[in-house]
Amino acid sequence: MSNITSFSVNSMRFPSDKTVIYCVGAQKGGTTWLGDYVAGHPQCYLPPMKECHFFDTRYGFDMQARKVAINNMKRHLTSMLGTDNFRFGEKLLELQAAVQRAELFAPDDRGLAAYLRLLTARAGAATHLCDFTPSYATCDRTVFGFMDSLADNARFVFIMRDPIDRLWSQARMASKNILNRNDGADFEKAAHRALKHYLGNYQAATLPRSNYMRTIAELEAAVPRDRIQYLFYETLFTDDAVRKFCDFAGIDFVPADFGHRSNEGTGLDMPGSVRKLLGEGLQVQYDFIRDRFGSEVPAAWQDPAGAARGTEAAPEGAAREDTMSGGNPARSEGGRA
Secondary structure (H helix, E strand, O other), X not given: OOOOOOOOOOOOOOOOOOEEEEEOOOOOOOHHHHHHHHHOOOOXXXXXXXXXXXXXXXXXXXXXXXXXXXXXXXXXXXXXXXXXXXXXXXXXXXXXXXHHHHHOOOOOHHHHXXXXXXXXXXOOOOOEEEEXXXXXXXXXXXXXXXXXXXXXXXXXXXXXXXXXXXXXXXXHHHOHHHHHOOOHHHHHHHHHXXXXXXXXXXXXXXXXXXXXXXXXXXXXXXXXXXXXXXXXXHHOOOHHHXXXXXXXXOOOOOOOOOOOOEOOOOOOOOOHHHHHHHHHHHXXXXXXXXXXXXXXXXXXXXXXXXXXXXXXXXXXXXXXXXXXXXXXXXXXXXXXX
């Protein structure tokens, strides 16, 4: 839950002639690829860092971004101590940029003002302002409502990926050092250690970034359904999906580069025993999504009941192994870095 119980319309808001597009997840679900698409679109502006982490940090869902900002300031200050007069001005500019980034996380109106500047100051003639932060999926209805209140026309996009593939991709990235040290007979044991490291105190179905049921319920409790778009990672990389996104966002269709790869993974296969374990844990998420979206669910999504029996291999043509998946290098959601 957030550390706020209600919100009021703030006098500090986005300009009324701008549409704001929030992509709220899911991590490892193609958000970076779609972010790259809007960054290159003439009607859109996406800040250079893509993931602003404003709302999840401001309301206590994820404090890692603030820690990173503080460490960046420390690094630039240390660098200034050893620099010569010729580069002092350059280093000072770098420190000022780091301070501006950290200002986002001030808990008062300075933080909100910094966030609005971040998305508007360099937007130029762009009509659509974009914040693609997949960890916003962990926010609750109060925060989603606050996000919606900041713009006259806000749009929310949520991309879902096969839950087993998504969670393994995230765990693999979070625990890559554990996995890279092991191969052959040791890899399966290492994979289970990596999964345990990533899950921390959570069960697979309740892991915040994997809990599609929760994200959808909280989002729809705060935002009108016609301003929410659900996409699927497995069918995202097609002209049809991109056209649907553009129509929803209110921007012109521009052909996408489907050969572009974002955050390409290391290609480590999932052991069958891990697939079985995740199938058992994520059954409830599969049931919910299939019941909710019916035939829209990609055929590439797995049968978790089959996976739990150890009989379901990864489907042919299933999600490409992170060749176009989104998000930053992962960290444990269970509280372990």
